[in-house]
Amino acid sequence: MESSTTGEDNFNVEGYNSNNIKKARLNSTLAALLEDPILADVPKKPSLSDVDTLISLELGSAMRISVLKLDGTSIDVAVLNIATVKDLKLAIKQKVNEMEQSKMGHRHISWKHVWGNFCLLYHNEKLHDDKAALQGFGIRNNSKVQFVPYVVSKNAGRHSKRRKHRFFHGLNKRA
Known part of the structure; x- marks a missing residue:
């Protein structure tokens, strides 16, 4: 036994x-x-969605978009042809986070801050509406989109945080 x-x-x-x-x-x-x-163009640790997007890119049902950053460099992202502005933002976020991970290890980027202070621009048209289709702006394969500073107009009715702080600070002194 x-x-x-x-x-x-x-x-x-x-x-x-x-x-x-x-x-x-x-x-x-x-x-x-x-x-x-x-x-x-395949990431070092590809997920299923990464591979699916790259296959769609080869089949012609996805597009590659170059995003010009403020420092003059650019990154390429791939999104489906039916993608919205939100899908493009998510692809940019994923690509930048992947690049930062490979270069510097764990680093946190506040994307709420990024999208609050910067927006994407294509042929002098700001891509504000997250639900809008990219093809509605004329974005096609190999298009170039750029980051630009986003300044809220005074007519929008929003105050900067600094003004809110001063406003509430003044109320506290009067009391």
């Missing part, structure tokens, strides 16, 4: 080792594929 249990233990250990060997081979093959220049 002891010999049969020893044989089963060896089988489990061998099975475990063969699984590790298979995983190591798969990881090395995947790493070699991702270093291929043809697959340069």
